Structures are given as C-alpha cells and as structure tokens.
Amino acid sequence: MLSRTADHLFWMSRYMERAENTARMLNVSYETSLLPQSAAAVEAGWEGILSISELLPSYLALYKTITPRDVMAFMVQDVDNPSSIISCLRAARENARAVRGTLTTEVWETQNQTWLEVNRMLQSGEFERDPGQFFEWVKFRSHLSRGVTVGTMLMDESLHFMRLGTFLERADNTARLVDVKFHAMNNDFFGAPQYGAPETESTQEYDFYHWSAILRSVSGFEVYRKVYRDVIRPERVAELLILRPDMPRSLHASLNEVLSNLKLVSHDSESDTLRHAGRLLSELAFGRIDEILATGLHAYLTQFLDRVNVLGGCISREFLLPQSA
Numbered sequence: 001m002l003s004r005t006a007d008h009l010f011w012m013s014r015y016m017e018r019a020e021n022t023a024r025m026l027n028v029s030y031e032t033s034l035l036p037q038s039a040a041a042v043e044a045g046w047e048g049i050l051s052i053s054e055l056l057p058s059y060l061a062l063y064k065t066i067t068p069r070d071v072m073a074f075m076v077q078d079v080d081n082p083s084s085i086i087s088c089l090r091a092a093r094e095n096a097r098a099v100r101g102t103l104t105t106e107v108w109e110t111q112n113q114t115w116l117e118v119n120r121m122l123q124s125g126e127f128e129r130d131p132g133q134f135f136e137w138v139k140f141r142s143h144l145s146r147g148v149t150v151g152t153m154l155m156d157e158s159l160h161f162m163r164l165g166t167f168l169e170r171a172d173n174t175a176r177l178v179d180v181k182f183h184a185m186n187n188d189f190f191g192a193p194q195y196g197a198p199e200t201e202s203t204q205e206y207d208f209y210h211w212s213a214i215l216r217s218v219s220g221f222e223v224y225r226k227v228y229r230d231v232i233r234p235e236r237v238a239e240l241l242i243l244r245p246d247m248p249r250s251l252h253a254s255l256n257e258v259l260s261n262l263k264l265v266s267h268d269s270e271s272d273t274l275r276h277a278g279r280l281l282s283e284l285a286f287g288r289i290d291e292i293l294a295t296g297l298h299a300y301l302t303q304f305l306d307r308v309n310v311l312g313g314c315i316s317r318e319f320l321l322p323q324s325a
Helices: 003-032 039-052 056-060 068-076 085-098 105-124 131-152 157-185 201-217 221-228 234-242 251-265 272-285 289-295 297-319
Strands: none
Touching (some): 003 201, 039 068, 039 157, 056 068, 068 085, 131 157, 157 201, 157 234, 157 251, 201 234, 234 251, 251 272, 251 297, 272 297, 289 297
C-alpha cells in the first residue's frame, strides 16, 4: 500500500476517535457541572478538559475566564481549534475523501453524512439547545463509523491502518484522562480532601460522583460494577482503565489492538516499531496497580504518553507520511 493512502486511512480513524473522546469528556463535565458544588470546583472541572487536550494556553489567549459556555464553544465549534469536534470531523471527512476509492460506499457515506449533519446541527442551534443530546450524537456517529468499517471493509492493510489509528488515539486519550482526573483529586483547589485523607460522609459522596463521572466518560461504570461488585475506589478505577485487557478503552486493551494490527502490516518482525509497541504492551500485561501507585501514577502516565508519542512517530516513519498530530 502507498504510504500516502495508509496515512489518510490512519488519520481518518484517529480524528474520528478524537471527536468521540472530546464529546465524552465534555458530556461528563457538562452533567457534573449541574451537581451542587462550589464555583471553584466547577471551574477546575472545565479547566481539566482543556488540560487533557493541552489547549489551556490557546483557550486563555481567546477568553479571559474559564466558563462552561466558552469552553464548550471552543471545544465543539471553533474551526481554528484543531482539536475541536468540528475540526476533527472535518479532518476525518477530508482524509476519507482523499482515499475515496479505497473505502466502501458505506464507509464513505457515513463519514460524509456525519460532516454534513454536524454542520446543520451547529448552524440550527441544536447544540446550544441540548448539549447532552449533541454529544450523544457524536458518540453514536463514531460507533457507527467503526461498525460500518469492520462490517464492510475487506480485512486487508486498509482496515489494519484504520484500526491502528483508532486504538493509538484511544490509548493516548485514556492516559490523559486518568492523569488529569487523578491529579484533580489531589488538588485542594478542587474542593475535596486529598487522596488518602480520612473519609467523611460528604467526601464519600463527592468521591462517588467524581469517580462515577470518570467511569461514565469511558463507558466504564457498568463494567466496573460487573468486574469489582463493590464501592468505587480510586485504585480500582486506575486498574480498570490502565491494566484490564477486557476493558475496551483501557491502555492494555488499546495497546493489544495496536500491536496486533502492527504485526499484520509489518514485513519486518524485528522492526523498532514492533519492539517499541511490544515493550509497552508487556509492561501493561505484567504490571500491578499497587506498584504503579507506589512509584507515582502521574510519573507513570507521563512516561506512557511520551512513549505512545514516540510509537506514533515510529509508525509514521515506517509506514506513513511523517507529520504531527
């Protein structure tokens, strides 16, 4: 396959996954901001969204204060923000259009219809009237895109590069989400006692809503209940989202898919790209959450994000057209 074609397929899927991840985070922040809490806690929650995407400096260059309305406008419909939902869906559609002949009719029509429909919804004011419904629509279109892709595409290199983009993006996003949200719980500004402090009835209630929100942002609330059958505890949330291979959006599950698809497109079983992905996966497969927490979750996730970024660079150099995310 031509590198240019592989590049378009990879980034088409990656941008669609990024749009879904952004919708998930915004939806949870929107819902939790409606709960009784201090103004400082609300602002910290929205600031976390910008921090996850590394967009806080860009946002503050446009807006003086952090408000739900401005953050959602910036993250949903700002065409100058490359990580906004509208920008991601536009990029996904443009990459699909560039390789129209490689895609099935169903895959192309799904991408194209998503782009046309999101413009109609934003222009008609549907987003402002019901943000929650809009975010659910974005998630649905991403699910539909993946389902149509797996259900209609030939199982060849085209599909493997699309899957590669999806799960590399998912690993990056989940790591950022866990890092920022765990940091928030250790921040006095957030309005809650530090992690490990004696629990009271009010802090237990706060913890429940906070951790529930994190789990719901990755469709993990019901999965957590099924796996652990107990109250929600931070260390188990971390374990579920980092180490569980059967949790679809965990780091372990995402790297499993990345390595599997890399093996299918690689012609060199000893390439640096495969070795790098294999080392990352082996550490997740044999890691223990108590050891990770003991050495520092933030340091672990920061290193993981750096290594995922290096892996993305290796994939670009070996298979694609080198470029930044």
